[in-house]
Amino acid sequence: MSELYNAKEAFLKYLDSIRGYSPLTIRSYNDAIDEMIRHAEIEIHNGDILLNLMPLRLKIASLKAKTIAAKLSAIRSFIKYLRDNGTSVELRGDESIKIPKTLPKPITHEQISHALQYAEPQAALAITLLYTMGLRISELTHLRLQDMGEGWSRVRGKGSKERDIPIIESISAMVLAYQRTNPSREYIFEAKGEKLSENSLRYTIIKAFAKVGLKVTPHQLRHTYATELLNNGARIADVSELLGHASMSTTQIYTKLGNALKMDHYRQSHPLCHPHEDSK
Known part of the structure; x- marks a missing residue:
């Protein structure tokens, strides 16, 4: 399972340096992935992974629904990371856990x-x-630049x-000022002629x-x-x-x-x- 542990370490570094996750969140992701590696059924053939989460789900079944959902969410994020980086992962036993919706946290x-x-x-x-x-x-x-019209933007x-979303005049002026120093061909945010990634x-x-x-x-x-x-x-x-x-x-x-x-x-x-x- 050394391949998975190595991939986990790369994933945690990604969460820290790119996604900006807090140390506490990264630790919870680490713990969830470690539990998956210990308790799930995992087969690796020529780099392809077959992952059955049912044994893990039985192990954590006594926990609160919100805790189970958080662990599964961390595991899904890790699997998405693996797939985005070229690893084939077949996933089984991944039924969703229903939990109450929590309120979003706006800032001032x-x-x-x-x-x-x-x-x-x-x-x-x-x-x-x-x-x-x-x-x-x-x-x-x-x-895109062409999406920004007079008073409205197409999204x-x-x-x-x-x-269509309203655009106030000062925001349009801000976009124009940015384009004067950072000209782009198509998208508002580009680097070297390419659209910036999420x-x-x-x-x-x-x-x-x-x-x-x-x-x-x-x-x-x-x-x-x-x-x-x-x-x-x-x-x-x-x-x-x-x-x-x-x-x-x-x-x-x-x-x-x-x-x-x-x-x-x-x-x-x-x-x-x-x-x-x-x-x-």
Whole structure:
């Protein structure tokens, strides 16, 4: 199994240096993959891998559903990494575990503004586009110059579905300014005539926030976009369309987040929530 252990070490380095995962998350991935290697049925022939997870699933069946799902998610990420790097992996016993949806974790406008003050031009533009358009990182990667019209931008989302998103004038000006110093042929973000990869843009964004001591992923900027719109009175149907959700039920999670934030603000602001202060 030395091949798998070597591949695991390369995968963990990728999570650290490219994806910017925290040491705690990387350790949990390491533990999950080690469990897989110890307990799953694994056959390796001429570099091809046959992997049966059922023995592992029986071993961890007594754990909480959320814990099992996290372990399987880490293993799936590792398998995807192997396949992306040319290893053939046949996977068995990989049925999904249903767990309750958790609320996304947006960040504040002030935190984003602080990061932008110290960000390099490419990172600043990428962060601003994600925050003002609610894009997925894959959509940002595929954003083309010809997609940026006057007041609107055409975005290609999941399943090649297209949607139009408003663009404010200052953002269009920011794109033009970036293009003057970083001219490209087709896509907003290119290097040596080639479209930048998702991993390159993701790393650029994560590094920009790390400069100011924050751990922020591109998807958190999408969460923040949706939360800000809903908290400031936007209709959920409009937000759902802007995000490119196939169903409005997917957007409902942001309304729950808005309610949670309102409760926090209420508890912090209302005098009856701080009875000890009245007695001072």
